[in-house]
Amino acid sequence: MGTEAIGCVLGQQCAPVIAGVKPSNLLIVEKGNQSGLTHVLRGTGLSRYLLYTSAEKDYWFLFEADGLLGLLHDAQKAQYLRDCGYFTEDPNAVLAKLAERFKRYKQDDSEFPHEIGILLGYPLRDVKGFIENGGQNFKLSGYWKVYGDVNYAGQIFGLYEHVKKAVLDLCAQGMCISDIRNRLLTAGDSAFIVG
Numbered sequence: 001m002g003t004e005a006i007g008c009v010l011g012q013q014c015a016p017v018i019a020g021v022k023p024s025n026l027l028i029v030e031k032g033n034q035s036g037l038t039h040v041l042r043g044t045g046l047s048r049y050l051l052y053t054s055a056e057k058d059y060w061f062l063f064e065a066d067g068l069l070g071l072l073h074d075a076q077k078a079q080y081l082r083d084c085g086y087f088t089e090d091p092n093a094v095l096a097k098l099a100e101r102f103k104r105y106k107q108d109d110s111e112f113p114h115e116i117g118i119l120l121g122y123p124l125r126d127v128k129g130f131i132e133n134g135g136q137n138f139k140l141s142g143y144w145k146v147y148g149d150v151n152y153a154g155q156i157f158g159l160y161e162h163v164k165k166a167v168l169d170l171c172a173q174g175m176c177i178s179d180i181r182n183r184l185l186t187a188g189d190s191a192f193i194v195g
Contacts, residue, residue, distance in 0.1 A: 002036065003036050003039050003040050004174075006029065006033055006036045006037055006039075006040045007040050007171055007176065007177050008168075008171050009027075009029055010027065010037075010040060010041075010062075010177055011164075011167040011168050011170075011171045011177070011180070012164075012168065013025060013026075013027050013028065014027055014062050015160070015163050015164035015166075015167035015168065016159070016160045016163050016164070017046065017062055017063070017064065018044070018046075018163075018167050018177060018180060018181050018184070019163035019166065019167060019181070019184045019185075020064070020181070020184065020185050021159055021160070021163055022067075022120075022121050022160065023063060023064055023067025023068055023070065023071055023119075023120075023121045024061060024062060024063035024064070024067065024068055024071075024119055024120050024121060025061075025062050025063075025120065026051075026059065026060070026061060026062075026116070026120070027048070027059075027060040027061075027062045028057050028058070028059055028060075029057065029058055029060070030056065030057060030058075031053060031054070031055070031056055031057055031058050032058075033058065034050075034058070037060070040176070040177050041177065041178075042178060043178030043182075044177055044178045044181045045064070045181070046062055046063065046064060046181075047062075047063055047064070047065055048060045048061065048062050048063070049061045049063070049092075049095040049099070050099070051095075051098060051099045051102045051103075052099065052102050052103050052106050054106065059102065061095060061098070061099075061119070063119075065091065067121070068091050068119065069089075069091060071118060071119060071121065072089040072091060072094060073089060076124055077118050077124055080115070080118060080124060080127075080128075081094070081115060081118060084113075084115040085097065086115070094119070098113060098115070098116060098119065101113035101115075102116075114127060114130060114131050115127070117130065117144065120144075122144045123148055123149065123152070123153070125147060125148035125149075126144055126145065126146055126147050126148050126153070128147075129145070129146075129147025129148065130144075130145050130147065132147075133147065140153055140154065140157075142154075142157035142160075143156070143157055143160055163184070166184065167180055167184070170183070
C-alpha cells in the first residue's frame with residue numbers, strides 16, 4: 001500500500017483526530033505498512049501505538065499526546081480506568097495494558113476491552129451504558145452508541161462527519177496529511193472546530 005493510499009485510509013478512519021477535534025482513534029491498516037504510516041504521519045504531531053497485529057491487519061491507536069493526557073487526568077475517567085485495572089495515568093503504561101487486553105480479546109476470545117471507549121474520548125456515561133446494556137437499548141448510534149446526552153452526541157457526530165468530508169476532500173486534491181492537519185488547525189480554517 002503506497003503512502004497516498006495510507007493517507008486516504010487514515011483520512012477515512014481518523015479524520016476527527018487529524019482535524020484536532022477528537023483525542024484518539026483506532027486505525028486498522030493492512031499489515032506491513034509501518035514505514036508508510038510513519039512517513040504519512042511525519043509532521044502531524046500525532047502519535048501511534050501498535051495495539052495488535054494479525055496475519056493480515058495492524059491495529060494502531062492513533063492519538064494526540066495532550067488529548068490522551070487530558071482523558072487520563074480527568075478524575076471520573078481515571079477512576080473508571082483504575083476500576084478496570086489501569087493503576088497509572090502514564091500513557092505508555094496505559095496503552096501497554098490496553099494492548100495486552102486487546103491481544104487477549106483477539107487471540108483468546110476474551111471479553112472486548114470496552115474501556116477503550118474512554119481512551120477514544122467517548123462520554124463515560126455512554127461507555128458504562130454500553131456495558132450495562134450489552135450494546136442494546138441505546139438512544140442513538142453513530143460514532144458510538146449513546147446512552148446519555150443525545151443532543152451532545154448528535155452535535156459531535158455532525159462535527160465528525162463535517163471534518164471527515166473536509167479531510168477526504170483535501171486528500172482527493174492530493175494534499176498530504178500533515179498539510180491537511182496544519183490547515184485545519186489554523187484559525188482561518190477551523191471555524192467548525194468546537195472546543
